[in-house]
Structure formats: C-alpha cells, structure tokens
Amino acid sequence: EAGVAQSPRYKIIEKRQSVAFWCNPISGHATLYWYQQILGQGPKLLIQFQNNGVVDDSQLPKDRFSAERLKGVDSTLKIQPAKLEDSAVYLCASSLLTGRNEQYFGPGTRLTVT
Amino acid sequence: QKEVEQNSGPLSVPEGAIASLNCTYSDRVSQSFFWYRQYSGKSPELIMSIYSNGDKEDGRFTAQLNKASQYVSLLIRDSQPSDSATYLCAVILSFRYALNFGKGTSLLVTP
Numbered sequence: 001e002a003g004v005a006q007s008p009r010y011k012i013i014e015k016r017q018s019v020a021f022w023c024n025p026i027s028g029h030a031t032l033y034w035y036q037q038i039l040g041q042g043p044k045l046l047i048q049f050q051n052n053g054v055v056d057d058s059q060l061p062k063d064r065f066s067a068e069r070l071k072g073v074d075s076t077l078k079i080q081p082a083k084l085e086d087s088a089v090y091l092c093a094s095s096l097l098t099g100r101n102e103q104y105f106g107p108g109t110r111l112t113v114t
Numbered sequence: 115q116k117e118v119e120q121n122s123g124p125l126s127v128p129e130g131a132i133a134s135l136n137c138t139y140s141d142r143v144s145q146s147f148f149w150y151r152q153y154s155g156k157s158p159e160l161i162m163s164i165y166s167n168g169d170k171e172d173g174r175f176t177a178q179l180n181k182a183s184q185y186v187s188l189l190i191r192d193s194q195p196s197d198s199a200t201y202l203c204a205v206i207l208s209f210r211y212a213l214n215f216g217k218g219t220s221l222l223v224t225p
Contacts, residue, residue: 033212042118042202042215043158056212091157093213101146101206103213105157 004106018080025094120216133190137203
C-alpha cells in the first residue's frame with residue numbers, strides 16, 4: 001500500500017513570496033491533516049479535512065495560509081506572503097474515519113524562508 | 115489548548131537496557147494515545163497506539179496507560195542503537211479530532 005505522498009520535499013523562498021505544498025493521502029483515507037513542525041517542537045495542526053470539507057482550521061493563520069481539498073483526495077496548502085517564522089516542516093497525514101483514527105504521515109516539506 | 119507534556123531529554127541508555135519514556139496529558143476525557151518515533155530529518159512514524167487502561171505489548175515495545183493518573187508511557191526492551199530517535203507522545207480527544215503532540219523525548223542508545 002502506497003503511503004502519503006508530498007511534494008516538494010524542500011523549498012527555499014524569500015520573505016513575502018508565496019509557496020504551495022501538495023499532498024496525496026493513502027488511498028481510501030477520508031481524513032487529511034496538515035501539521036506544522038518547528039524545529040524542536042511536536043507537530044501542530046493547521047487544518048483538518050474530512051473528504052472535501054473542513055473539520056478544524058482554528059489554528060490556521062488565515063491571513064496568510066490557505067488550504068483546499070477540492071475532490072476529497074489531493075490537498076494543497078498555500079502560504080502568501082511568507083514570513084521568516086514560517087520556516088518549518090509541513091507534514092501531511094491521513095487516516096480512516098474510524099474510532100481509532102491512527103494517522104500516517106508523509107515525508108514532509110522542509111520550508112526555509114530567508 | 116490541551117497540554118501534552120514530555121521530558122525533552124536526552125535520555126541516554128546503554129545497548130540492551132530498557133528505555134522508559136513518559137508522557138502526561140491534561141485533558142481527562144482524552145480517549146486515544148499514540149507513540150510516534152521520529153528520526154532526525156524524517157517524518158513521524160506510528161509505533162504504538164493504546165486506548166484502554168493497562169499494558170499493550172508489540173515486540174520490544176510496551177505502551178502503558180493510566181487514565182486516572184493521566185499518564186502514558188512507552189517501554190523499549192533490549193534497546194538498540196537504531197532506536198536512537200525522538201519519541202513523540204500524541205493524544206486525541208476523540209476520533210473526530212487531530213493529534214495533540216508533546217514536544218518529544220530524545221533517546222540515545224549507546225553501544
């Protein structure tokens with residue numbers, strides 16, 4: 001079974017530029033998550049989708065971050081404009097919508113904002 | 115914000131010893147508990163999940179849950195240098211929600 005796919009793996013941009021990340025979840029997984037992991041910290045949820053609807057975006061900085069999952073499969077996370085503090089690893093995870101909710105992570109995208 | 119607390123370490127154990135990693139959480143109604151392993155530069159990998167009070171064993175790993183004390187732990191028996199990584203404790207209020215992570219404990223297994 002293929003795992004969660006993410007691209008790109010690395011991205012370097014200047015502050016105030018825009019960037020987009022892509023995620024393809026495990027086949028059949030209805031729930032998709034975007035997490036931000038800053039060095040030395042645990043991952044922090046940015047947004048959670050169930051199929052193509054948003055379940056939780058309470059910690060998403062909506063003035064600069066946006067995300068979509070139009071067909072209930074792939075998802076895109078965008079940052080515009082980027083700030084220095086956005087330098088982090090952006091992790092996508094997916095899970096079956098069951099009582100256990102075991103989540104599986106993709107390889108992540110390491111973003112450096114200069 | 116519900117808290118998940120872990121000692122950041124590093125926890126150093128000799129090869130072959132038992133490594134004990136601990137985690138406390140603040141929300142008494144939490145239902146599901148997970149341990150993820152994260153190697154440097156890699157993404158978190160799920161190694162254990164536990165949902166009921168008591169112990170759950172999987173190979174060299176044992177997860178222990180005590181909901182009354184709001185405490186979950188991970189024991190690694192016969193520790194190997196390849197176990198050297200950061201171990202993240204994650205808690206979920208219910209299956210509808212995302213994971214709430216601790217900061218992780220760095221484990222170093224010395225040959």
